Amino acid sequence: MPDTANYGRVEVRAWHRMHQRVARSGYFARLGDELFTRLPIIEGTVIEVRVERLPDGRSPHRTMWLWHSGPDTPDLDVCWRAYPRRFDMEHTFKLMKSQFGWTAARLRHPEQAIRWTWLLIAAYTQLHLARDLATDLRRPWERRPRPGKPLTPYRVRRAFRHLRDRVGTPAHLPKTSHPGPGRPPGGHNTPAPRHRLSSEIRKTDIPAKSRRKKKG
Numbered sequence: 771m772p773d774t775a776n777y778g779r780v781e782v783r784a785w786h787r788m789h790q791r792v793a794r795s796g797y798f799a800r801l802g803d804e805l806f807t808r809l810p811i812i813e814g815t816v817i818e819v820r821v822e823r824l825p826d827g828r829s830p831h832r833t834m835w836l837w838h839s840g841p842d843t844p845d846l847d848v849c850w851r852a853y854p855r856r857f858d859m860e861h862t863f864k865l866m867k868s869q870f871g872w873t874a875a876r877l878r879h880p881e882q883a884i885r886w887t888w889l890l891i892a893a894y895t896q897l898h899l900a901r902d903l904a905t906d907l908r909r910p911w912e913r914r915p916r917p918g919k920p921l922t923p924y925r926v927r928r929a930f931r932h933l934r935d936r937v938g939t940p941a942h943l944p945k946t947s948h949p950g951p952g953r954p955p956g957g958h959n960t961p962a963p964r965h966r967l968s969s970e971i972r973k974t975d976i977p978a979k980s981r982r983k984k985k986g
Contacts (some may be wrong), residue, residue, distance in 0.1 A: 776825040778864055781823070782817060782847070784818070788814060815844055816835065817836040817838060817846060817850070821834075834871045835849075870890045878963070896944060904925070904928075904930060905932070907929050
């Protein structure tokens, strides 16, 4: 690519049908001869990416190396463009966990987790759409946003309540309600079902005799 908007000249090279070199060190040092010889050989593509500059104008301090493994030959232009987007995904996960409470909800079923995730995605979309309308309520120690760059979802969330008051809502006013009947007579709390982790299943499924024999 001779001239890109953020990185200038981009040069991408690839080596196909490469595989990992397994040595008897680290995790593989604990494996026996039989398990070591049965380790799978995974072929893939080693990709080298060299850019002229970084988005902020600095010179890159090192070359970026990527690894791709799949049934088809990868599109090098798609690979190098897709990899920088992972930082946007990581910041999105951080916002959803710290500000939206993605992992704070105590959900018992996968269907509930899916619905909760879609609700958070809808809330994040609302912040994304309101970034040009919200006011920057930054803290004294925070930097000003760059000219022409929209606010981050974190800063939009601070001013979203003021924007919501001006825009209004299509929903009707809440109706008056009465307290529920409560727990029926004779009812008791029951503990929530607990699902064992995979590590717990492996430990408990091994007979006690075989565990003592293995330790000896």
